[in-house]
Amino acid sequence: GENVEQHPSTLSVQEGDSAVIKCTYSDSASNYFPWYKQELGKRPQLIIDIRSNVGEKKDQRIAVTLNKTAKHFSLHITETQPEDSAVYFCAASLGGGADGLTFGKGTHLIIQP
Amino acid sequence: ETGVTQTPRHLVMGMTNKKSLKCEQHLGHNAMYWYKQSAKKPLELMFVYSLEERVENNSVPSRFSPECPNSSHLFLHLHTLQPEDSALYLCASSQDIYGGSGSTGELFFGEGSRLTVL
Numbered sequence: 304g305e306n307v308e309q310h311p312s313t314l315s316v317q318e319g320d321s322a323v324i325k326c327t328y329s330d331s332a333s334n335y336f337p338w339y340k341q342e343l344g345k346r347p348q349l350i351i352d353i354r355s356n357v358g359e360k361k362d363q364r365i366a367v368t369l370n371k372t373a374k375h376f377s378l379h380i381t382e383t384q385p386e387d388s389a390v391y392f393c394a395a396s397l398g399g400g401a402d403g404l405t406f407g408k409g410t411h412l413i414i415q416p
Numbered sequence: 417e418t419g420v421t422q423t424p425r426h427l428v429m430g431m432t433n434k435k436s437l438k439c440e441q442h443l444g445h446n447a448m449y450w451y452k453q454s455a456k457k458p459l460e461l462m463f464v465y466s467l468e469e470r471v472e473n474n475s476v477p478s479r480f481s482p483e484c485p486n487s488s489h490l491f492l493h494l495h496t497l498q499p500e501d502s503a504l505y506l507c508a509s510s511q512d513i514y515g516g517s518g519s520t521g522e523l524f525f526g527e528g529s530r531l532t533v534l
Contacts, residue, residue, distance in 0.1 A: 307458070335521050346420075346506070346525040347459075392459065400521040401447060401510035402472065406458040 305330045307395050309407025317415050322383055324410045326393035327375040335396040336369060336376045337404070342389045350391075351378070380412075388414045419443065422507050422526035429497065430534050437492040437529045439507030447513045448490040449523065450482060453504040465490060466513045497533045504528040 306329040316322045328336075337352035353360045353367045353376065360367050364383075369376040380387055393407045420441045429435050441448060450462040464472035465484040479501075481493040490507055508523040 312456075337521060337523075339523075346527050347523075348525070349522045352521065396521060398514050400512060400514040401449070401508075401523045402464055402466075402513035404461070404521075404523070408456065408458050 305333060305395055305397065305403075305405040307393060307405045307407045309393050309410055311410060312408065313411045313413070315413040315415055316383055318383055318385065320383055322380045322387070322412055324378045324391055324393070324412070325375060326377070326395075326407050327373075328395040328405075329374070330395070330397060331371070331374060333395040333397050335398070335400065336367070337394050337396075338367060338378050339392045339394070339406075340389045341392065341409075347392060383412075383414050385414050385416065388412060420507060420509055420524050420526040422505075422529050424529060425527060426530045426532075428532045428534065429494070431497060431499070433497075434493070434495040436494065437505055437507075437531075439490040439492075439526055441488055441490075441507075441509040441524070443509055443524060445509040445511050445524070446487060447510045448484060448487070449508040449510070450490065450492050451506040451508060451525075453506055453528070459506070463492075464513060471513065494531075497531075499533050502531055502533045504530050 309326045334355040339347040340350045341347040364381050366379045390409045390411050392409045394404045396404045423438045448465045452460045462476045463482040468484045483491040506528045507526040
């Protein structure tokens, strides 16, 4: 089955700096890669996703890049703000949808004032 | 109430008790899921229902028993649990289980039920 590795497990950055979280996946047939954000005590929520026919996708301060050859994808957050503090999960799916998602272990992003 | 709601939010039970977790979605989705979230571990998919039919059971012990009476409601019945079953149990829904053809792959999660087994 699919295996998703996520790094780092904890990331601390100064407010205003950029943050990058990286994930690798094992199954080259995976074609859907979402990122979820979970604030403390709250539910996980989708923040951005990318499909395998696209190399990069942006939404305001967040972007995701996908390298199919190397089987890795990354989340980039620019101009970080205190509300970006949360746990971020990457995931990969073979079916292109919500079923069969394999999640990474999560990255705890801490924004230092 | 909109979105996905779960009850109870917190549950403490002994190893011999029987309890149930409830999930309700108000989004008109066709698929519902149970996930287990433990500290320092990835989200673990437990069960998937599509149009009230169970489509996936990821080798979950029989002490967890799901029930989906209709596409809006999902239950997780618990009996003779172990202390290692203590975790946050998240319910989620999605438009369909497969993406494409106008259907997104987005999961909508509930707030979770925090379970402690003594």
